[in-house]
Amino acid sequence: MPDPVIQVRGLRYTYDDGTVALNGIDFDLYPGETVALLGANGSGKTTFVLHLNGLLHGSDSVIVCGLPVIAANLPEVRRKVGVVFQDSDEQLFMPTVLEDVAFGPLNLGLSPEEAIARARKSLEQAGIASALHKSPYHLSAGEKRRVAIAGVLAMVPDILVLDEPTTYLDPPGQRELLALLRQLPQAKIVVTHDMQFARAIASRAVFFEKGKIAAAGSVDELVSRFHWRSE
Amino acid sequence: MAAYFFLLCGSVLLARLPLKAILLRAAVVLPFSATFACVSLLSGTTERAIGIPVKSFLSALGVLLVVATTPLPQILKALESLGAPRIALLVIQFLYRYLFVIFEQAQHMRLAAKCRGGFGGGHRSKFKAAAGALAVLFGRSYERAEGIHQAMLARGFDGHLRLLSTGRIRAVDVAFLTAAVAIPLAFRIGAGR
Numbered sequence: 001m002p003d004p005v006i007q008v009r010g011l012r013y014t015y016d017d018g019t020v021a022l023n024g025i026d027f028d029l030y031p032g033e034t035v036a037l038l039g040a041n042g043s044g045k046t047t048f049v050l051h052l053n054g055l056l057h058g059s060d061s062v063i064v065c066g067l068p069v070i071a072a073n074l075p076e077v078r079r080k081v082g083v084v085f086q087d088s089d090e091q092l093f094m095p096t097v098l099e100d101v102a103f104g105p106l107n108l109g110l111s112p113e114e115a116i117a118r119a120r121k122s123l124e125q126a127g128i129a130s131a132l133h134k135s136p137y138h139l140s141a142g143e144k145r146r147v148a149i150a151g152v153l154a155m156v157p158d159i160l161v162l163d164e165p166t167t168y169l170d171p172p173g174q175r176e177l178l179a180l181l182r183q184l185p186q187a188k189i190v191v192t193h194d195m196q197f198a199r200a201i202a203s204r205a206v207f208f209e210k211g212k213i214a215a216a217g218s219v220d221e222l223v224s225r226f227h228w229r230s231e
Numbered sequence: 232m233a234a235y236f237f238l239l240c241g242s243v244l245l246a247r248l249p250l251k252a253i254l255l256r257a258a259v260v261l262p263f264s265a266t267f268a269c270v271s272l273l274s275g276t277t278e279r280a281i282g283i284p285v286k287s288f289l290s291a292l293g294v295l296l297v298v299a300t301t302p303l304p305q306i307l308k309a310l311e312s313l314g315a316p317r318i319a320l321l322v323i324q325f326l327y328r329y330l331f332v333i334f335e336q337a338q339h340m341r342l343a344a345k346c347r348g349g350f351g352g353g354h355r356s357k358f359k360a361a362a363g364a365l366a367v368l369f370g371r372s373y374e375r376a377e378g379i380h381q382a383m384l385a386r387g388f389d390g391h392l393r394l395l396s397t398g399r400i401r402a403v404d405v406a407f408l409t410a411a412v413a414i415p416l417a418f419r420i421g422a423g424r
Contacts, residue, residue: 090381098395
């Protein structure tokens with residue numbers, strides 16, 4: 001078995017108000033696989049993924065591609081782990097799509113010309129090259145999600161983390177997103193409440209409960225074990 | 232002055248902007264400049280008293296013309312190259328990007344309140360409800376700001392904002408700049424004779 005691209009051992013995190021969000025998480029992600037994170041609201045899924053590129057710092061170890069997530073490694077860790085946030089409006093903060101997608105490459109130290117080339121390439125990869133000079137405010141929810149993904153792809157990450165990627169998307173938008181994600185070769189972690197989407201994309205799943213991973217298995221196994229369906 | 236006024240009005244019409252609305256909007260500066268004009272009048276400098284409101288009105292008209300015909304990112308880039316403080320430009324940039332989002336959120340809240348009877352009751356209770364809504368809006372905006380900061384950090388932001396400088400001076404820009412300088416200069420020389 002290849003080495004995991006993400007290795008988490010005994011991760012704990014408590015918010016300032018005393019809420020224990022993570023209570024001893026062990027987790028591995030292997031190259032090329034897609035893992036769905038399932039569980040109730042407030043079970044710790046989003047808190048967990050925010051640790052993977054050092055946006056939150058809990059106790060014990062998180063290792064990304066052999067690098068411990070510590071302050072000295074943050075630039076490299078953030079290049080390797082691309083996070084697509086639930087609310088695209090928070091991710092698209094620059095005045096135009098081009099400038100937004102080029103934001104990450106510029107932070108990596110690329111020249112403006114190289115950053116523009118990267119931005120164009122990743123917008124094409126995400127199927128939204130036509131929006132290059134548009135303002136993010138004028139895009140539809142599906143287009144915003146594609147641009148947000150392009151912004152992350154422009155950093156050429158090894159791992160993609162998507163937090164509730166189907167939120168605000170209509171069914172065609174969800175289908176398009178699924179097709180796009182299937183094309184991308186990176187290992188992926190997908191936080192989702194959408195079981196149909198989870199089934200379609202994930203090779204395995206883990207179920208979060210009260211800050212712990214309560215179970216791991218296929219999406220169908222976890223859905224039936226935790227009665228995790230809306231109907 | 233009249234020549235400048237007609238030049239600006241001509242440009243407004245050329246840009247297919249509503250002349251009357253633009254003139255009214257530019258007139259917003261008049262009460263302020265009129266105050267200074269009164270002071271000048273009282274100190275006996277009539278020429279300056281006339282010049283202050285006229286110049287401020289023409290300046291406002293010019294600013295409105297630029298703002299109405301140029302995308303904000305380009306204006307910000309121009310201001311940056313003129314040496315405007317970077318932090319002020321960043322604040323304007325973020326304000327421009329999120330003003331509509333916050334406005335939309337406020338509209339949703341107003342609609343939700345309306346669906347449940349609106350801000351009914353007397354002035355006092357209306358004021359209380361509006362103040363509460365404003366507090367919620369502030370809380371949400373703060374949360375959003377936190378989210379934006381996290382999204383920036385996630386893409387390698389280290390406190391220094393690096394921007395693309397995509398602006399290029401084209402032949403049409405050179406032509407415009409030449410005309411924008413030459414025409415007022417011609418008026419000035421003509422008036423001096």
